[in-house]
Each structure stands twice: as C-alpha cells, then as structure tokens.
Amino acid sequence: MASADLITSILKENLYEIFGSPSHEDRLQNLARLWNPDALFIDPFGVFKTHEEVSNAISGLQQEGWVFTELSEVQVTSPPGSEIGVARLRWGYGKASQEPELTGLDVISxxxxxxxxxxxFLDSKSGN
Incomplete structure (x- = not known):
C-alpha cells in the first residue's frame, strides 16, 4: 500500500511535472515514472488510454506563461489493508502571479x- 506521503507526492508531481510541462518528451518520461502503463485519464473532453494520448491531450492545454497552482491541500483516503489509495487536489491554471483563468479538481487512484x-473535474473560467 502506498503511504499518504507518497500519494501526495505523486499527485503534486502529476500536476507540475506532467500537466505543467511544455515538453512532450519530459511528459512521456514522467508518465512512465508516475503512471501505470494501463492507467486512464478521464476529463470532460475524453478518455485517454495511453501515455502518448495523455501527453497529446496536455499539449492542447499548454499556454505560454500559464502555470498550475495548488488551491487546496492534498486529501488522501486509503482504507486499512487496501492496496489502493485515492487523493484529490483543487488547482488553478492561468498566468503566473494572477488569478487562475481555470480551476478544477483532480482525483487520482x-x-x-x-x-x-x-x-x-473543471469548475469555471473566472469572469463567466
């Protein structure tokens, strides 16, 4: 079973080193390190089944000068004796040093x- 500290680290690394990376090659390396080969990414735009599909989906999100920020503490739940841990993190995405343009929630197992x-899960665009 993964510890709460490990799950927290994985979720934060996922936010910054995968979703925050502008480099397809870096994303693929980090996906191989942090994700199981058959992991799924599910969001309002689709179900992405391979590391390549996930990285390509992220490429479409990248905006120059935009960064991800944590909007909450990571919350972890892991039932006693279970080999699966689940965590969630609220995040924002927008221009550095400004209010996020987009906010959402990631839940990982x-x-x-x-x-x-x-x-x-996507929340809203500010101002809408």
Missing amino acids: VKDGKVERLYT
Whole structure:
C-alpha cells in the first residue's frame, strides 16, 4: 500500500511535472515514472488510454506563461489493508502571479505506487 506521503507526492508531481510541462518528451518520461502503463485519464473532453494520448491531450492545454497552482491541500483516503489509495487536489491554471483563468479538481487512484486513474473535474473560467 502506498503511504499518504507518497500519494501526495505523486499527485503534486502529476500536476507540475506532467500537466505543467511544455515538453512532450519530459511528459512521456514522467508518465512512465508516475503512471501505470494501463492507467486512464478521464476529463470532460475524453478518455485517454495511453501515455502518448495523455501527453497529446496536455499539449492542447499548454499556454505560454500559464502555470498550475495548488488551491487546496492534498486529501488522501486509503482504507486499512487496501492496496489502493485515492487523493484529490483543487488547482488553478492561468498566468503566473494572477488569478487562475481555470480551476478544477483532480482525483487520482494509486496502486502499486503509480497512478491507475486520474479524473479531472473543471469548475469555471473566472469572469463567466
């Protein structure tokens, strides 16, 4: 079973080193390190089944000068004796040093120390 500290670290690394990375090659390396090969990414735009599909989906999100920020503490739940841990993190995405243009919530399940599933829920664009 993954510890709460490990799950927290995985979720934060996922936010910054995968979703925050402008480099397709870096994302693929970090996906291989942090995600199981058969992990799924599910968001309002689709279900992404391979590391390549996930990285390509992220490429479409990248905006120059925009960064991800944590808007909450990571919350982890891991039932006693379970090999699966689940965590959530609220985040913002927008221009550095400004209010986020987009906010959302990531929920991950971790098994064997790697991401099994990532569910992303989008909240709103500010001003709308």
